[in-house]
Amino acid sequence: MNEPLRTLPSIDRLLGHPQVQGLLAQFSREAVVDLARQVVEDARATASQGQPVPSLDTLAQRVARLAEHRWRAGPRRVINATGVVLHTNLGRAPLSADALHAMQEVALGYSDLEMDVEEGERGSRQEHVRYLLCALTGAEDALVVNNNASAVLLGLAALARGKEVIVSRGEAVEIGGGFRIPDVLRQSGATLVEVGTTNRTYLSDYENALTPNTSAILRVHRSNFRLLGFTHEPPLGDLVALGHSKGVPVLHDLGSGCLLDTAAFGLAHEPMPQESIRAGADLVFFSGDKLLGAPQAGIVVGKRSLVRMLARHPLARAVRIDKVSLAGLSATLLHYLKGEAVAKIPIWQMLSRPLEGLHQTAHKWQEAIGPRAQVRKGESTIGGGSLPGETLPTWLVALSAEGVPGGAKELARRLRSHTPPVIARIQEEQVVLDPRTVLPDEEQALLAAVRWALGA
Template identity: 40%
Template sequence: MPNSSHAPAIPHRQPASGTAADDSQQQPGQQPTRRLPQVEQLLQQPFLAGFIEMLSRPLVTQAVRETLSELRQSEDFRQHGVAPEQIEALIAKRCQQQLRQRQTRVINATGTLVHTNLGRSPLSADLWDEVRDLNTGYNNLELDLATGKRGGRKGLIAPLLRCLTQAEDSLVVNNNAASLFLLLQEVAKEREVIVSRGEQIQIGGGFRIPDILALSGAKLVEVGTTNITTAKDYLDAITDQTALVLMVHRSNFAIRGFTESPDIGEVARALPEHVVLAVDQGSGLTIEEFAPDETSVRQYIKAGADLVCYSGDKLLGGPQSGIISGRSDLIKRLEKHPMMRTFRPSRIVYSLLERLLIHKLNKSPVGEGIAQRTLSNPAAMEARADQLMAALPGYFVSVPAQLVVGGGTLPDEFYPAPALECTDPRPAQQLLDALRELPVPVIATVRQQKVLLNMATLLPAEMELLIAQLKELLLPAPFNATNATEEP
């Protein structure tokens, strides 16, 4: 079986039940013993070599010791002993459980492009290759090559973002939650922040807008209702203690029906000079044509927002990071904040983001994020479905499905996408588990008790591997004439 991870050979991931490690019955030919081997003796056994390389010797040593300790405390072991093969199986099972916690490549067949549990937005392989030398050697991250003295970290990022968003200046932090927190700390600590009741969102992991305001030291002032907030609501709430009006993108839900939200330009024009207008745009949308119903960073800046914070991956297509774009005087204040050093990203993020922005401005395919690449080429999804069905005839049926961008980007947008429904007779949950147990796990979904592989999120480079793994999982074992003639 192809294995793209180039990992050493290890015992195949064991099924959830029915394994030798789960079976207390001794197999024929095994000789039970009440004398357990020494830890070092077991660590020298070939069956642990692959685990040591992938987990480290200390973690495997811990697994060996824990297994031996459990055996010593087992009444069954004290009465009957244990076969050496069973000791090995128990240790291997424990190592396999550890191995599943290791970061590993997976194949996304869920139909969610920016999948938080699967690493969010995958980077372009060409982009990754382009910055390899910048990150495996030294670079001029904080060196001004003209003077030989210490320089800033941003490089070309600020002028590139100025071209892309029309913002005067920008800074980069490690994620968009940090963007918002830093903004609130610097601009609104111990002062009032006005937020619509319909925009006090909570996203995954318990991130709540009211909680972030409280932690930053800002004081929340709620205005409007869940479904209707007007410009007058914002203006009526302003006092001499108001520092900020914060408008938040509804990242994971939509409100329909009797609703009203003010035009940001109307709010911007009416605000007094001492009040900053900030927008948590979130998704990093910079190409209006890609999602015409969403407001891009550039549109917010043009409408009068003083600061806009957004993600560097998601719809932008770069590494996971947070970006704040807006007025130069405010950006300079944020850069001097003591927390900025806590939030600043590594050179890997800076190099990837800088090169991405160059490609994006040059309209190169390397500058396209996963959502733009996928949605601009629906024929490629159909081609992947045809390729899979041709390789495994009779094992899949093409059915209509949908893809979502995900990641808190376009919560009300669903796009048509082909999916393949597996005809394997096994129960859906059993098959779903088996797909996750493959050497390169395949993450699928279930609909109406059938396993679905959504073609939208499969990457072209992984199709050959996916087909090979599915053949091994689904096709019957080759007929073996020798086994067929053996006595039961």
């Protein structure tokens, strides 16, 4: 045996170290032993390549760090100082206080999830949101599943399996995470029929593609990118007229979906499900956790006969929404019905924050941080596959990384390593913080993290 390896502490010695003993008091012995073995084997591998053999204290610290990394409850709350309102990697939309309360109520005990308490009989979980969604969109019926990709997959599986679905070539998009509309169609058992070109598709392209085997026309909103310049696509109403003249339903996948007119907030107009229903779309699909500001959900609204076909399909059971998300969605929809969405839903509070208020907050932060902070103009983005290219003016607090070994990257890393972690952006070798996406009760924690990171 290599002589230095003889000094490598045994598993038993490592388990006897006070730091590891503390882990044994919290977690199962089997799990801690497994971590200790991993740490010792890693040390053995590096030592065999000529690296120094770690001390017992060092190995114990590695076991403790590994346990902290792997065995903490997660996801953790972080402070979003990026200015990206619907940051996909940070969980998209934060929820309203009412939504959180509703979710906690059903999570802590039993609920009437699928119980008609008046009749004492089994009910449907869909009843908790069906009437709210119909009132808000004008649809005949509604169905909610666990996310929008599931909703589209369910719709295509129920209506188009073994048949053809017509999609514009410019709308055969990737919806994120590597999931593409053609792949979703394939998984549903439908056959994709692409028409038109990437930038220009005419009503006649759809009409010429119709066959006795056509089951649906699918319109997909390009919610995560913009197509500009020499472009054309027929209005949804014209597609509906064509489809209905041939007995073919028209499905509209909005991706994000929004119940408020984003143009009123200084942004481009995001298509709204109620507009699609008014245009005659047979089924409309949209998300809960984007511009709706609710928990993750896939929402289907439209013609009752088609919605019921989706509800009866075997896949509906596999993609159904859970009780906690359903409670949060219901509470969020009530905000819209009561006309209080802007006042109570965090993303709408963020999108509607006045520029002067952001300026005041930025200056307040600058004063609290000191001379290494500067206030400057900037832009917030929407994110979450919504309103691509759209920005809102904001005020940023830029932190100088001068004197920090590793510069802005190291300063940003320090902020992320704080508890709670602060997620920021790097611009021009400075770390910038955008007040727009920092919730009011997070400001003191953010300032504490910044002072710690600058002084670490």
